Amino acid sequence: MKKIIILLLIVSSISFLSFNTTEDCKKYFNGKWKYERYDVEYIYVERNDKKQFEYMGNGKYYYEFDIEWKTDCKYELTYIGTTSPNPAAAEVGEKFTIEIIKINDSVTEYKTVFRNLEDVGKMIRIK
Secondary structure, eight states, rough: OOHHHHHHHHHHHHHHHGGGGGGGTTTHSSEEEEEEEETTEEEEEEEEEEEEEEEETTTTEEEEEEEEEEEETTTEEEEEESSSOOOOOOOOOEEEEEEEEEEESSSSEEEEEETTEEEEEEEEEEE
């Protein structure tokens, strides 16, 4: 019986440690990413702690966003403007709330809230 309790404590400790993977979202955040559902030629994202640019048409146009971190894994994007002749879904100054669900060096899983709409998706690191 004592061995079973010790084994359960070890397994519980390992399980607890494995949940720690999203506490340092900023560690993997910066870089060049693509949305899993779109080809990189159509749209890709370059971001750092304070800015995000979404490039369209092989980088010909971009949509610019400011980033404001709310927690270690949650931030707001504020739409700044675009060089594209196509209007954005957002008005200048509108905000998107993004929560990072999981992140590592190659994949980000996220939830976005814009107006009252929610979307979940994945991004793949390309650089």
